[in-house]
Amino acid sequence: MSEDIASVYALPPGVDFPRVLVAGLRARFADQPPEALARVTLYLNSGRMRRRVREVFLENGALYLPRLLLVSDLGADPLAGLPLPVPPLRRKLELAQFVEQLTRAMPEFEAGASQFALAESLYSLLAEMQSEGVHIDDLDQLELTETHARHWQESLRFIRIIARYFDNDAELDRESRQRMVVEAVIERWRETPPADPVIVAGSTGSHGATSLFMQAVARLENGSIVLPGFDRDMTQAAWDSLYSGPFPLEDHPQFRYRSLLDKLGLSAEDVVDWDEISAPDPGRNRLLSLALRPAPVTDQWRREGAGLGPLVPACQGLSLIEARDPRHEALSIALALRDAVERGVSSALITPDRLLARRVSAALDRWGIVPDDSAGQPLQQTAPGRFLRQIAAMRARPVGIADLIALLKHPLTATGEEERGPHLRNTRELELRLRRYGPAFPDRESLTKWAEKDPDSRESWAQWLCDILEDFAAPPAAALTDHVEQHFRLAERVAAGPSAATETSELWREAAGREARRLMEDLRSQSGFGGLLGALDYADLVNRHLQSGLVRQTLAAHPLIAIWGTLEARAQGAELVICGGLNEGSWPEAPAPDPWFSRQMRLESGLLLPERQVGLSAHDFQQAVAGPQVILSRCARDAEAQTIPSRWLNRLLNLVDGLPDQGGTEALAEMRGRGKRWLDLADALETPRITLEPAKRPSPRPPVDVRPRELPVTAIETLIRDPYDIYAKRILKLRALDPLRPEPDALLRGQVLHQIVETFVKTYDETATIEAAQARLMEIAEEVMLREIPWPSAQRIWLARVRGIAETFCRAEAERRAQGAPMVVEKKGSVSLQNPIFTLTAKPDRIDILEDGRAWIYDYKTGTPPSEREVMAFNKQMLLEAAMVGRGAFEAIGPREVAGMSYVRLGGDGATTQIKGKSGDRSETPEESWEKFRKLIARYFEPSQGFTARRAPQKARARTDYDQVSRFGEWDVTDEVEGEDVS
Template sequence: MSVFALPPGVDFPKELVTGLLERMASQPPESMARVQLYLNSGRMLRRVREEFQRSGARYLPRLRLVSDLGQDPLAGMPLAVSPLQRKLELAQLVEQLTRAIPAFEAGSSHFALAESLSALMAEMQSEGVHPDALEAIEISESHAEHWRRSLDFIRIVARYFEDDAALDADARQRQVVEAIAQQWQTHPPCDPIIVAGSTGSRGATATFMRAVARLDQGMIVLPGFDREMTDAAWNSLYSGVFPIEDHPQFRFRALLDKMDLAVGDVEDWRAATPHDEARNRLISLALRPAPVTDQWRVEGRNLGDLRDACQGLTLIEARDPRQEALALALILREAAETGTSAALITPDRLLARRVTSVLDRWGIIPDDSAGQPLQQTAPGRLLRHVATFLGQPMTIADLLVLLKHPLCATGAGPTARGEHLRLTRDLELELRRNGPAFPTPDALRAWASKKPEDREVWVGWLSRVLTTFETPEKTSLSASVDTHLTLISLIAAGPDGSVNTSELWREEGGREALRLMEELQREASHGGDITPSAYADLINRHLQSGIARSGVSAHPLIAIWGTLEARAQGAELVICGGLNEGSWPEAPAPDPWLSRQMRLEAGLLLPERQIGLSAHDFQQAVASKTVVLSRARRDAEAETIPSRWLNRVLNLVQGLPDQHGQEAIDAMRDRGTQWLRLVDALEAPRLELRSATRPSPRPPVDQRPKNLSVTAVQTLIRDPYAIYAKRVLKLFPLDPLRPSPDPLLRGQILHEIVERFTRERPVNEEASDARKRLIAITDDVLETEVPWPSTRRIWRARISRIAQKFCEDEVERLQVGTPAIIEEKVTIPLENVDFTITAKPDRIDLLSDGTVRIYDYKSGALPSEAEVIAFNKQMLLEAAMVERGAFETLGPRAVSDMTYVRLGGGGETRDIKGKSKDRTETPEEAWARLTELVARYQRPSQGFTARRAMQKTRDSSDYDLLSRFGEWDATDEPEPEDLE
């Protein structure tokens, strides 16, 4: 058998082509065209083609990918079914399983389980493991009940492995490989066949490689084969119960064993010299299997001066991912300016996007092999948004997400798009100020009727959109896809446009999104019935397979690669980024179907296989000419753990002090620290920023407010700055995008209920009848004004708890007085001051003795006497207004009582006397103090101080951001500022 290899640290595509040219040098030129060269990846194929082109004009071999073998149109073998079709079929089976066994993988979606089951089936087909092999697994007491159930379910899907079953892609790949191998036994090919760049990690690929190696003119060229491994190290890979699959060279050992070859049988493809042989020896020893790490001390002495082996290594240990991305971007920028080819190799796509974003500020566009995930493109986001909102009540935030999306209403040109955005802003202000929390077509039409000539057409289109979102609780997948595409087209077209002229399916992202949606539409008949939430999950997962390749010309020297592409690398500078556990290597995905022991017994691959492949990629990447090893010490959640391979290298080097190990590591860190210092310099503010002081603006007297409500007096006392911002600057806080049943709304609803209850009171009503009427009014108001079902139930229970006491108290109140004022607004001027006060008391009763009693309903806790005297002066000021005849229907009246009624808790009441243990204040005194307070704020020297006397330090104000609270403290002295 002809098995060759190239060591880590060489340009594999270049050396592969050079070696092939050397072997074919003595043959006629056309003989090269008869060579079939199978490669492991598309990037490897492109690199090999480029290297052939650099070698001059000549015939090229037939370049193919190993993964494309399954697409060969062999006679009598049907084409493979769509992977999506298989996943949809499996999802229905999984749904039945989870319905029968609710505890099985609780919390996982049907499609997530279907995807993992599909991956398991693909692995079984690729490895040639029939479900019958699962019968050999002995179900013992050591296996959890979960594994027993999953094993029973896997046996159910065994029909997909029968001879008459439609072939999956992996099943067809293996059958094609087996058919080719069988054909070669009787009719071997006359032309050379070479498989290069693959490690044989997949069962079908390994089978094909073995068949090629047995040919007289067949050759295998392995990438990154470690010649520094000792026999003891190779033998230790199978020393325990479980093979050490996480070692970078394990796949080679497994492949050679299946070929009945020893490690010594692997020949050099050509005499290629790595960039740094000393570093290769260091990395090889550092990555030795755990059973033989005792060899570190013995073989470590042979590494020589470690400062030489680490000379080309730089170690960056950033404090967080942002600093790491900035440092790596600076390195790539320097490479671009110096004409050095550089590549960032990382499995961390978030890090790759951060680096790309930083490079964009300098106009550098890297050649990102992974492209942009379709989910993050504009079409992908719109598809996900629409799928998520299907069958759900549309909130204000949801509606604005659609209306403000860059693809919305793009079918009629830029002018129409601009008009659409203007109307969107107008509608947003309307909805945030006046609601409803869940916009409906009727509410939109009511808004449009105010300016029909401007809004009618646009609202008509938007109403059609909202109506289409109303889908059944469960429908066929085909109908869901059709509805989804209808909505997408309607949204993108806009009121007067067409989806064909919109931006929806244009550019790379749009074309890829359309391809995936058309695929889903073709296969939807295999999906059965589906709920809107399950459909949203399906769309999210389906779009994950899409990649949008950028059509913008990338920088010729700067690239971002995945770890697999370390084999095809030819860069002078390589950055290994994101070297943390969980990132590189990635943690193996949990397998809900088979345990580790069950996999071993069935002959399947262990979860550590992927770690071993990542380790091999790392070993090749770190053997490049100049290497930067990078990690962040902390992520968004906690301290990170360095990658196991980085830890091994550092531990080995540090453990050899006699060979200057510590000095080598210090030098690596020093080189990395230089880049981190540049990052700090880049991030340093250009201007010295001075913290804000506690504001106390003094606007001109004629610009100051001339009217306040009695409820705003408390704000003037506690937070004068809020009065300044609202009444002078005219800044009003908008309601949140996602309205919630907050205390303010609760208070408004409860007041409306009590107001209707009082106004509609029949004569001589009994307490029991009053309670029934109160509950009926509550139900009516909640149904009309509160769109949240759960909140309606909670607030109804709140009223029900106090209904009996409230109605009994109401009967007593009506025995001594009659409601004379209910929510009536009045205004009265202050004496000797150009200022008016407005009040709208909840209720004032005229008593039989000619005096009045003021009631104030509170949805929260009742204020104490001390609070009423010092801050909450509403009741005292309303009493003073009554005594001054502010209410025309009453005239000047004496106030005998002021009472708070709590609409919650136990429904308790409290009379206010204006007396506390250390202070007394009558309504007349409160009025005089108000006059004095207003007069003070009409003086030019008086400023409106921020947060003057907040009830609690943690209390917030609507204007804390404006006053830059946090840059100053409540203990700081205010700094008055005169304004013009």
């Protein structure tokens, strides 16, 4: 090797790198024998680059090819004395155990982060240390003073222990072996340089081991490196500015090249053009170079901007799409790609935003266009990936209705031996049963009772389901090996169905199934290194492990349309390039926070700064935007808020707009005009071809003979405020489907508290002390809640609320008992009208008979009782119950005079509130309420009276179960009512 000779070549941004690379190689070996090319060893940066280079070679017919190798595969060379590297998963599992001990000792350390997320970030840090050649002794040189946060002090102490532990380990990581192989190759070359040419092409040297290898190749007598996207328009002042501050400006697209050239002892002028080909648009490259100057030296824009010349020609190949939202952006991009297909132009969408890529693919599907997506589909989003994640998550918590039904409806469940049809039928019937009657957490008892109604078709299926539910129960902690084995058994059993024919299920079939099995087998093989885990931690591990899987497109992709990540774009060439998702946080992505090292600690230890990824992304952007025809695309807002344009797009637009004397304002307007064409087409495509008139506020008038002849007293308020609710529920017989995920809501709380009070009242011991009554009340409360509420947290909270009102309630009960005795407790009564024929029913919470023979009505309220104004206006329940008592509606007490009515609050302060039937100057007796009620019912038996939607809502924003049926939203409560006779 020669220390004073370095052969560094480069190609400008925007050229088809693989094609020009091959052309340069062929030109260099044009006058040599054909086999001379076969003696060349060509190291490339990615598998896609290698495939493309091979394709370009083969376009020229049969010929000898160079040895095409990958820089990343150097660590796999079988050098003597170096064992094979440890699988990354094994190392992550080992690190996770150390992290778990750290977080147990320091709960405040990255609180909220899972141990596997921390283990992955720790693995990345150790891998970076090995790749960059940072030894544990370098960490010992770091001095943290008391002014540093305790977090960083503890983190450094932990890293020193971990790094030393693995530094002494005989088993090598992939990164450490890569660097050791590179160092061994370099040492071998010092003694025996390779006789044949060695070339490294397409890599920027962003990793330490790769950079070291490139330096060694560049110093070989017959070695050379070829850099992609080298900026020839950078001035020396711009190159110098990359190291002008306390921190190197690693976020600049050319920073890695400056670092590499410094290590080689070269300057930018020493870099030679690999080929004489020029960039597609040299003027645009100059514009981009100036726009991407480091932020601290953007004052160079004024000084050098005049040298750019007219900007309209430089921006002629650029279009700018500024969409409203992500959907608008995706559809605009899809239209541009479809237009390229029509014109026979090769085109590519380059974006790091996978959600945008999927949206564009979905939009292209309407025209039957399948793009060649280089990234494929993440395994965790495929059917097998979702299935495995779902089962792992269900083992970590009680199985509720929503989880169970989601699993039963999964397309991979019960796919063995023609099980799918009967399985879906039983699933549908079980769902309706569980949603209406529960329980919230299905068990063997409830499923067995359901199966008994149709044993021929349900019994074996229900037995299979019961066995599965019991298998979901996981111990508090178990070995990772046990978790994996149970996960495998459960997944295969659920996929097979009642037949238990696991070999016939669809779980491990097709590309996604095979990839899922490969990753799960990988986890199984390394599970012995995972230690003890809880079910929740295991679910997190499975979720993170499956994220590494990708499923490639199996359908035939269109040859002219591609979707690339930013790295793949370096290996390809397209006539039309669309840079999508140009928003801050998307392109570039925000650097991931490092929980282990601060920025200063990284700089002092020789590690890379967080801005490195931003710089690599900036380099990809510079290459992509330098193509022949380019569309720059972003959306103004996402699902949450306004977005910020990508910093590079912002700089480019600001620079162009800031040079009006050179036509910048006109150039920018034309860019936006070319992009607006696609936005307008997207709007036209989304515009409905027909216009529907909004619905009118409904007031249906059904025939009198189908109108309800009986209502409970609690429904009278609904009849006053929202008659449409009565129409939909009582006439159309519509009922809202119960939620898939039941929750301890206000309705359940009211039912449970009423049960508690009913039991307490019926078993009340009048000789007991207040303390004994309180103890009895709490005993009943615990029994009822344990029986009726399956959520432990809700049990504790509601018991605490009962305990809070227990003394007040029991003292008030003693006072009530001193005045009278309860004679009606949760018993139904009714009163009939003759004109029209109608029955009003009621089930009072409690009616006491006082010593003087009169009645007192009590109503228990879990919330705030209605005010007197509300009672006078629409809450007629108590007044009507009083009128019913006077008419002998309740057999146990007969007709009685009502002495009074009270609300007893089962919450808050537990106060008792008497109803006076008076608000301001207005008053209303039970008999007056009864007369109003009779007139109200008579009115609704007139054919002309409609059941108006939202006639008098208490809150305009309140939602009802029948808003969708009435098409509320197309009208509002200020609209006129439009009556309609319905049959």
